[in-house]
Amino acid sequence: MARADTPSRLRRLELLAVQLKQDGHCTVKDLAQQHGVSPRTIARDLALMRDHQGMQIDADRGRGGGLRLDRNWGVGRLNLTYGDAVDLLISIAVAQQMNSPMFLANLDSVRRQLVASFSAEKRKKVDQLKSRILVGMTASTYVQASAHAPPKRVVQALHQAFIGQELLEIAYQREDGETSKRRIEPHYLLLKYPVWYVVAVDHLRGVPRTFRCDRIMSATRTDQSFRLQKPEAFGPDLAKGELSV
Structure with missing residues (x-):
């Protein structure tokens, strides 16, 4: 297994501290699988946390036991990527x-x-x-009644494509239940609480379209970039967050 670089290890140590504080029964094997490293690497990390950072890491022996950080120990300052x-x-x-x-x-x-x-x-x-993130009026009770949380994998793909200005291939389910394949440019996100919409250029029809995020059944990144268009290209109401959907 390849040796991790220093920044990766420092980030892993931070995450390990948080996990040990929150989770009652973490095992070395579980932690190794979660972080994609060997159990020996996790053991070295734990030794470093004990010996050089002074963390009180307790180990419960026997069946059902595991590792945990002493409840009186704080995880220190918050480091964000x-x-x-x-x-x-x-x-x-x-x-x-x-x-x-x-x-x-x-x-x-x-x-x-x-x-x-x-x-x-x-x-x-x-x-x-x-x-590129707009907040409009609260969604109607009719829309809210049919809304649900999008799948996590869809949210992740949409999030990355939106930030990276990357074309996205999606399977989209209309209100009547019909599903179609689309290739979209996610230019803007619109929140009509609690429902999110993506304002995009739909390559299927070559025109701006608005898609409800919770109706996106699947999403795949394409690694193909697009040039951001100004709000005016999507109509005068977009800048006001009052897009009709």
Whole structure:
């Protein structure tokens, strides 16, 4: 098995600390499978956490036992990857756009700290991403009644294609139940709470279309990029978050 580089190992140590704090019965074998490394590598990681980071890692012996981090131990400061920080920053922006009065007191402070952690170039990219996420009116009760959470694999593929401006191949189920294959450019995301829509160029018809994310049955990335179009290309209501869907 290939030796991991230093950044990968540091990230794995952070995740291990969180897992041991939250999970009551982690085993070396389970942790090795989850992180894609050998049990020996996990054992070395645990030894490093004990000997050099001073973490109190307890081991329960016998059947049903496992590893855990002492409950009185904190996991330290929070380290986020660039992708994690972008997702959190965008989530904060969406929450602020929704104008919910609850739990917003410190969001602006958190947002400023996240922004300050980015380079000028990355801040520009994040601002562009934020401008592509719109919040409109709450979905009608009719729409909400039929809405459900999209499959996780669909969400992941759509998320990556949206950020990377990458064409996406999807299987889409219409309201009447008919399913069709589409090839789309995911330009914008629109939230009409609690339902998300992707505003895209549909290559099947060569025109802008809006798709309900929970009706996307499958999604596959293509590694083919597209050039972002301005909101005006999708109609005057897009910039207002009032797109008719």
